[in-house]
Amino acid sequence: MNPGSIALIALAVGLVIGVGLSAIIAWARRSRVTNSEATSAEVPHGAAEVLDGMDDAACVVDASGLVLATSPAAARYGIAVGAGLENGEFRELVRVVRASGIATTETVRLSRSAVSLDPRLVSARASVLGGRLVLLILRDITEQERLEQVRRDFVANTSHELKTPVGxxxxxxxxxxxxxxxxxxxxxxxxRISAEAIRLGQLTRRIMSLSRLQASDGVTETEPVSIDEVVAASIEAHAVQAESAGVELIRGGDRRAFVRGDAQTLIEAVGNLIANAIAYSPAGSRVGAGVKIDGETVEIAISDQGIGIDEADRERIFERFYRADDARSRRTGGTGLGLSIVKHATQRHGGEVRLWSRPGRGSTFTIVLPRIDGPAGQDEKKAKKKNKKKKHARKGSATAEDARVGNGENA
Structure with a gap:
C-alpha cells in the first residue's frame, strides 16, 4: 500500500472519529439542557409575558405546590405568587396532572369561602409545563351556565304553560x-273555547315579547320618548278593563319628561303594571299612575289599593311564569310573564324596577329610567300651540260677547 492510500485512510478515519465525537458532545449538551429543564423549578422563558397578556386567571405551580407566576385575573381567586393554592380541588387537580402527565379539565364550584366573590362556577384546566411545573388555567363559566339553565327552564315552563290552554x-x-x-x-x-284561544294568544304574544327583550338585539332602534305619551297610551289601553272591574284610573305627577328608548316597549311595560294593578284591586278602589322627575332620572310609579304581595314572594315576583296567587292569576287570565317583561324592558333601557308592597294595603311598582332633555324645539312648539289655543279661546269669547251685545242681552 503506497503512502498516499494510507494518508487517505487515516484522513477518513479521523473524519469519522471527529464527527462521532461532535455528535456525542451535542447529544450530551442537549441531554443536559433537557434534564435541566425537566428538573428546573424556574418559569420557562417567555411564560411570564404570556401570563400577563391573558384575560383568564392562570398560574404556574411547582412540585411543592408553590405558585411561581400568575396572570392579573388570578387575584380574583386568591392566587398570589409565593403562596400555595388555597382551594383543595385545584391542588388535587394539579397533583393528578403532575403524576399522570396528561392535561385534564374539571368543573369546580367555588363558594364564598373560597374566593372573595359570589359563588362561581369555574372550568379549571391543568397541563404539564416542563417536568416539575404545572400550568393551571381558570375560566369563569357562571354566566354561560346560568344562560343555559335559563334556556332550559324557559323551554320547560313554556311547554307546560302552553299545554293547559291547548288541552x-x-x-x-x-x-x-x-x-x-x-x-x-x-x-x-x-x-269557553274563545276564552281559551284568547288566553293562548296572549301567552304566545308575551312569550315572543320576552324572547325579543332577552335577545342581544332586544332594543336596537332608540329615539327620544315622551313619558307623557307612554303613560297616556298605557292608561287608554286599559280603560275598558278598569271600567269593567269598577276601578278608577287616575294620573298625576310631573310632565314633559323624556327618555331614550323604544316607545312601544315602554308602553307595554307600563301597561302590564296597570293591568296587574287593576286585576288585583277590589271594585271601588283606585289605581294611580304618577311620574316624578328626579335629577337625571324619571320615575313612573303605578300604585294600587289591592291585596298586596307577601314578603316571601317579592324576591321571585319578576321570575318568568311565577304567580304569587296562582289560582287568582288563572281566574284573571294571568300568564305569569307580565312582570318579567317589565323587568327586562326596563333593564334594556338602562333602568331598574322597584317594589313597595304591604299585604292588605296595596303595592307600588316604580320604573326608574335615565332622563334626557326633550327634542330640540319640543317645549317651544308646545308653548306656541298652547298660546295659539288661548288666543283662539279669547277670540271666541269676544265674538260671543259681541253677539250678546248685538242681541241686546246686556241692555
Missing part, C-alpha cells in the same frame, strides 16, 4: 262535537 281547546272541541244537538251547550262550549 282545554281540544277537550272543548270534542265536547261540542258530542253535544251537536244541544244548542245551549254548543254556545257554552264555544264561549
Amino acid at each position: 282545554a281547546v281540544i277537550l272543548l272541541a270534542e265536547a261540542i262535537e258530542s253535544a251537536a244537538d244541544d244548542p245551549d251547550q254548543v254556545r257554552d262550549f264555544a264561549a
Whole structure:
C-alpha cells in the first residue's frame, strides 16, 4: 500500500472519529439542557409575558405546590405568587396532572369561602409545563351556565304553560262535537273555547315579547320618548278593563319628561303594571299612575289599593311564569310573564324596577329610567300651540260677547 492510500485512510478515519465525537458532545449538551429543564423549578422563558397578556386567571405551580407566576385575573381567586393554592380541588387537580402527565379539565364550584366573590362556577384546566411545573388555567363559566339553565327552564315552563290552554281547546272541541244537538251547550262550549284561544294568544304574544327583550338585539332602534305619551297610551289601553272591574284610573305627577328608548316597549311595560294593578284591586278602589322627575332620572310609579304581595314572594315576583296567587292569576287570565317583561324592558333601557308592597294595603311598582332633555324645539312648539289655543279661546269669547251685545242681552 503506497503512502498516499494510507494518508487517505487515516484522513477518513479521523473524519469519522471527529464527527462521532461532535455528535456525542451535542447529544450530551442537549441531554443536559433537557434534564435541566425537566428538573428546573424556574418559569420557562417567555411564560411570564404570556401570563400577563391573558384575560383568564392562570398560574404556574411547582412540585411543592408553590405558585411561581400568575396572570392579573388570578387575584380574583386568591392566587398570589409565593403562596400555595388555597382551594383543595385545584391542588388535587394539579397533583393528578403532575403524576399522570396528561392535561385534564374539571368543573369546580367555588363558594364564598373560597374566593372573595359570589359563588362561581369555574372550568379549571391543568397541563404539564416542563417536568416539575404545572400550568393551571381558570375560566369563569357562571354566566354561560346560568344562560343555559335559563334556556332550559324557559323551554320547560313554556311547554307546560302552553299545554293547559291547548288541552282545554281540544277537550272543548270534542265536547261540542258530542253535544251537536244541544244548542245551549254548543254556545257554552264555544264561549269557553274563545276564552281559551284568547288566553293562548296572549301567552304566545308575551312569550315572543320576552324572547325579543332577552335577545342581544332586544332594543336596537332608540329615539327620544315622551313619558307623557307612554303613560297616556298605557292608561287608554286599559280603560275598558278598569271600567269593567269598577276601578278608577287616575294620573298625576310631573310632565314633559323624556327618555331614550323604544316607545312601544315602554308602553307595554307600563301597561302590564296597570293591568296587574287593576286585576288585583277590589271594585271601588283606585289605581294611580304618577311620574316624578328626579335629577337625571324619571320615575313612573303605578300604585294600587289591592291585596298586596307577601314578603316571601317579592324576591321571585319578576321570575318568568311565577304567580304569587296562582289560582287568582288563572281566574284573571294571568300568564305569569307580565312582570318579567317589565323587568327586562326596563333593564334594556338602562333602568331598574322597584317594589313597595304591604299585604292588605296595596303595592307600588316604580320604573326608574335615565332622563334626557326633550327634542330640540319640543317645549317651544308646545308653548306656541298652547298660546295659539288661548288666543283662539279669547277670540271666541269676544265674538260671543259681541253677539250678546248685538242681541241686546246686556241692555
